[in-house]
Amino acid sequence: MTENNSACAIQxxxxxxxxKLYDKPIDRLKESLHPGHKEYHRKFYALDxxxxxxxxxxxxxxxxxNGSGKSTILKIITGVLTPTTGEVKVDGTISALLELGAGxxxxxxxxxxIYMNGTMMGFSKKEMDEKLQDILDFADIGDFVHQPxxxxxxxxxxRLRLRWPxxxxxxSSSWTRRSPWETCFSRRNATAAWRRxxxxxxxFSW
Numbered sequence: 001m002t003e004n005n006s007a008c009a010i011q012x013x014x015x016x017x018x019x020k021l022y023d024k025p026i027d028r029l030k031e032s033l034h035p036g037h038k039e040y041h042r043k044f045y046a047l048d049x050x051x052x053x054x055x056x057x058x059x060x061x062x063x064x065x066n067g068s069g070k071s072t073i074l075k076i077i078t079g080v081l082t083p084t085t086g087e088v089k090v091d092g093t094i095s096a097l098l099e100l101g102a103g104x105x106x107x108x109x110x111x112x113x114i115y116m117n118g119t120m121m122g123f124s125k126k127e128m129d130e131k132l133q134d135i136l137d138f139a140d141i142g143d144f145v146h147q148p149x150x151x152x153x154x155x156x157x158x159r160l161r162l163r164w165p166x167x168x169x170x171x172s173s174s175w176t177r178r179s180p181w182e183t184c185f186s187r188r189n190a191t192a193a194w195r196r197x198x199x200x201x202x203x204f205s206w
Contacts, residue, residue: 007055007056008053008054008089008091009055009056009058009090009091009092010053010054010077010088010089010090010091010094011053011054011088012050012051012052012053012073012077012086013051013086013087013088013089014049014050014051014085014086014087015047015049015050015051015073015076015085015086015087015088016047016048016049016050016084016085017045017046017047017069017072017073017076017081017083018043018044018045018046018084019043019044020041020042020043020044021041021042021043021044022041023040027040027041028041046069046072047069047072047073047076047083049086050069050086051086056091062074077090077094078094104117104149104161105149106148106149106150107148107149107150108148108149109145109146109147109148109149110139110144110145110146110147110152111145111146113160114128114135114160115128118131135160138159139156139159139160140159141156141159141160144156145160
């Protein structure tokens with residue numbers, strides 16, 4: 001935590017996340033009602049005094065074995081979870097793609113899901129209108145964008161879901177459980193969209 005605050009997009013300081021594990025469901029009730037506050041749980045440290053900085057413009061990957069706390073720290077950074085102790089500071093706003101299907105209503109159309117998620121993230125209809133065509137051009141799913149998402153193939157769903165969060169120009173984004181084929185797929189399509197646009201700058205840093 002030695003970086004200048006103004007140079008950091010994300011600061012994580014001494015973050016610990018403890019879960020209470022009970023051998024039996026009844027133990028939770030017994031603990032809450034015990035007059036002597038007897039503990040029936042054992043503590044599981046999902047995170048233990050984690051500290052790091054992410055500077056503006058950096059891309060950071062978190063690597064570890066199953067159960068090592070990767071998703072936990074990302075959920076704390078994005079505000080989905082609160083730490084037991086420690087603090088997280090984020091300069092600006094942050095968006096998260098923690099699970100591929102998170103935030104999508106499978107009964108809504110692709111268009112409806114884009115507008116619904118944009119509204120939940122605080123964007124106006126005008127802002128979403130301006131971004132919509134870019135999202136649709138990249139997703140390239142044709143008239144299916146007007147059909148319920150539950151009718152999409154897995155490839156169509158991935159194209160739509162991976163594209164729209166990146167269009168909102170958020171200062172920070174959090175990703176987890178992204179497979180290598182998703183990375184290759186989105187890179188190929190992002191490059192193709194960039195070439196079609198004629199822009200001098202590529203849309204993403206890899």
